[in-house]
Amino acid sequence: MSHVINYRLNQFSWAVAAIMFLPLLFTKGMFLDGLTYASIARNLNEGMGSFWIPSYTPYIHPEFYEHPPFSFALHSVFYRLFGDQAWVDRIYAYTMYGLSVLMIRRIWALFTPSVHRAWIPQLLWTLTPTVIWSHQNNLLEAPLSAAILCVVWLLIEGTLKRNYIWSALGGLVFFIALGIKGPVALFPLMTLPIMAVLYPEHRRAALISMLLMVLSFSVLFSYYYTYEINFSTFFNSYLNKQLFPTLLGNREQSGDALSSLIEITKQLALPMIVFLILRIRSGRVYVLRRESIFFFVLAICGSLPFLLMDRQHHYYFMPSMVYWMLGFAMLLEQSPYPWSIQRKKWVKVLSLTNLSLWLVGAVLSIYFSKSPSRDKHMIRAIEQIARNYPSQSVRIEAIEDSWELCAIGARYGKVYFTENTDVALYLVSETVAVPSNYVLVDTFNKFPMMLYKKTALE
Incomplete structure (x- = not known):
């Protein structure tokens, strides 16, 4: 009965x-960064920009060096398959979720014979707020997490089973992980050193795996850097324009270590509460086994570097959250209670609950498809501009104050905003006076801006 x-x-x-993901599947509206990445991927599919020189808009990052292009290229394949639809962005992110879950289950099976309890880390991870939010908003952390999990699985698989071809493949996937968001994907390098310390019986195998992984990565990176001119150009531009300025604190600064620690604690609240409840109810001591220690240390390696940076956001910690959850899951599964309960009614309750959640998720996805999930009035204003003035650029006063508007314009209407005064259309707040050579051509429902058009030279 317990297996059932x-x-x-x-x-x-x-x-x-x-129930977490389906309601937003067909809705428009995402976080600024997710819209930006979606536009770049769509542009790549349509021939605007290239793999090593992706493009955002003609006026904002016409050559985009803020992040490596691997995720954009993979995302563009989804546009090639399904067309330029708003739901493609979430289909891509949700696919990355599925790949991550597959890797979680593969890693789980390597450490415990309780394969049928792989739902424990999956459920804990799925219910982590930053995991839900990152996948709903198409952040790079979604494919990054999947790639890092794959690297960790390949390294552990190759080491424990002495099949070092997996370790060499880990180097190739590690190259892809770095190609999604750069150095934030480095912490899987600690997988084998941690294993060598905690599992002395696998120390020699871990060393061989590490050498093969580094060798395969180095060969691949050296080949691209030496023979692919566009790769070396992109790599140098990425270092000089994005990575070094960020590390030196010359880019956006936000958050601090204390607020990030509080945020991490919030993300870990669910497994800690569940652990305390089950500890009290079961009446037995949970042993901190080396499996849990392994994942907790790896999670710390993935979280700690961000606490030392000038720019901190809660979703930066998302790729490391899965290792916290695996550590807690290893603790929780060691006790028979409550996983071995023998109650037939639970089978019926769970069956009905599962069916109900799927039905509710499907119904909500249809219901919410009628309206954007956020920035509703801004999105409708952009669609109105795109409909009435297709393929025309629009002037705004200050781009740095309108990043969300620019992202929505690029993604949902191919409306590209600029501060250049030589374009005919001019979008401005209702309270701002405009020059006399502009005439009002459009207003928007519940969106406090007005569209003007230049009629003559000043």
Whole structure:
């Protein structure tokens, strides 16, 4: 009976994901960064920019060096398959979620014979707020997390099973992970050193795996840097325009270590509460086994560097969250309670709950498809401009104060904003006076800006 219940709980973990993700599937509106990445991927599919020189808009980052291009290229494949639809962006991110879950389950199976309880880390990770938010908003952390999990799985698989071809493949996937968001993907390098310390019986295998992983990565990187001119150009531009200025504190500065520690604590609240409740209810001591220590140390390696940076956001910690959850899951699964309960009614309750969650998620996805999930009036204003003035650029006063507007314009209407005064259209706040050679051509419902058009030279 306990295996039947765990089977239903495995289904429940997917049903929870459905209720979290399906309602927003067909809606427009995402966080600024997700819209930006979606526009770049769409442009890449349509021939605007190239793999090593992606492009955002003709006026903002016409050559985009803020992040490496691997995720944009993969995302563009989804546009090639499904066309330029708003839901493609979330289909891409949700696919990355599925790949991450697959890797979580593969890693889980390497450390415990309780394969049927793989739903525990999956459910804990799925219910982590920053995980939900990152996938809903198409952030780079979604594909980054999937790639890093794949690297960790390949390295552990190659080491524990002495099949070093997996370790060499880990170097190739590590190259892809770095190609998604740069140095934030470095912490999987600590996987094998941590394993060598905690698992002395695998120390020699871990060393061989590490050498093969570094060798395969180095060969691949050296080849591209030596023979692919566009790669070396992009790499140098990325270092000089984005990475070094960020590390030196010359870019955006936000957040601090204390607020980030508080944020991490919030993300870990669920597993800690569950652990305390089960500890009290079961009446037995949970042993901190080396499996949990392994994942906790790896999670610290993925979280700690961000606490030392000038720019900190909660979603930066998302790729490391899965290792916290795996550590807690290893703690939770060691006790028979409550996973071995023998109650037939639980099977029926879980079956009905799973079906209900899927149905509610599907119904909500249809219901919410009628309206954007955020920035509703801004999106409708952009669509109105795109409909009435297709393929025309629009002037605004200050781009640095209108990043969200620029992102929505680029993604949902191919309306590109600029501060140049030589374009005919001019979008301005209702309270701002405009020059006499502009005439009002459009207003918007519940959007406090007005569109003017230049009629003559000043």
